[in-house]
Amino acid sequence: MLRKILIMASFVFFSDMAEKAWFLGSAVMVVSMTIHAAAKPYEDSLIDWCEFFSLVSTIFIFQSGVVFKVLNDPSHPQTSEDARTLSRVLETTAVYLLLSNVIVAVYIEVRVLRLSQNSGEDYRVMLLKENREAAKAELANLDEEIEEATEKAAARDSVRVAVKEWEHGQSTAVEMEQANPMADQDDEETAIPNQEDKKSKKNKTGKG
Numbered sequence: 738m739l740r741k742i743l744i745m746a747s748f749v750f751f752s753d754m755a756e757k758a759w760f761l762g763s764a765v766m767v768v769s770m771t772i773h774a775a776a777k778p779y780e781d782s783l784i785d786w787c788e789f790f791s792l793v794s795t796i797f798i799f800q801s802g803v804v805f806k807v808l809n810d811p812s813h814p815q816t817s818e819d820a821r822t823l824s825r826v827l828e829t830t831a832v833y834l835l836l837s838n839v840i841v842a843v844y845i846e847v848r849v850l851r852l853s854q855n856s857g858e859d860y861r862v863m864l865l866k867e868n869r870e871a872a873k874a875e876l877a878n879l880d881e882e883i884e885e886a887t888e889k890a891a892a893r894d895s896v897r898v899a900v901k902e903w904e905h906g907q908s909t910a911v912e913m914e915q916a917n918p919m920a921d922q923d924d925e926e927t928a929i930p931n932q933e934d935k936k937s938k939k940n941k942t943g944k945g
Contacts, residue, residue, distance in 0.1 A: 740769045759803050766796040780864045783848070787841050794834035801827040 747761035770792045779785045804827055808820050853860045 740765060755806055756803065759799055759806075763796055763799045766792060766799060770796070780861065780868065781845075781849075783845055787838075787845055790841065791838050794831075794838055797834060798831050801831055 743765045744762050747765065748758045751758040751761065770789065773785075773789055773792060777785050779788065805824065808824050849860055852863065856863050
């Protein structure tokens, strides 16, 4: 009701300036679509989609009105073929959107009536039961996703631990080399005499 009142007020109080009226009406529709998408006020998801489609159709018609105003301006009418084609496309699309809204609304009314007659219980109670079953199924899916996420997190943690241990081993080796820089020189010095001893032994055995 508030949305309808604001739309009527936009076009009544600003009727002398069509562009401003269309802008305010479109702003009301954009805010309404945002609130509807966030709140999802209807317990039946199909009715939610029907209402959202109705809001989209309405804002499309509002925006098309601005284009009609520009194309059919009496002082500067757009008579080109592209302008005429655009005008026809917008008009045809608006008509089909309205018809689609009517068809979807009638289908939902018939569906609600049949479900209420066949089940023999209140429609809202039936919807609440269906929503409860859907919530249980979603809860089961969430439990499976939590288990998968936990396994993946454990695998990632094991990889991190292995990488940290490897990095710790590398840093320990570097620290040991930095703590005893003469170790390599001592090894080289001890290795050179050994080679000379081997050569001297070979020479002695050759002379003998």
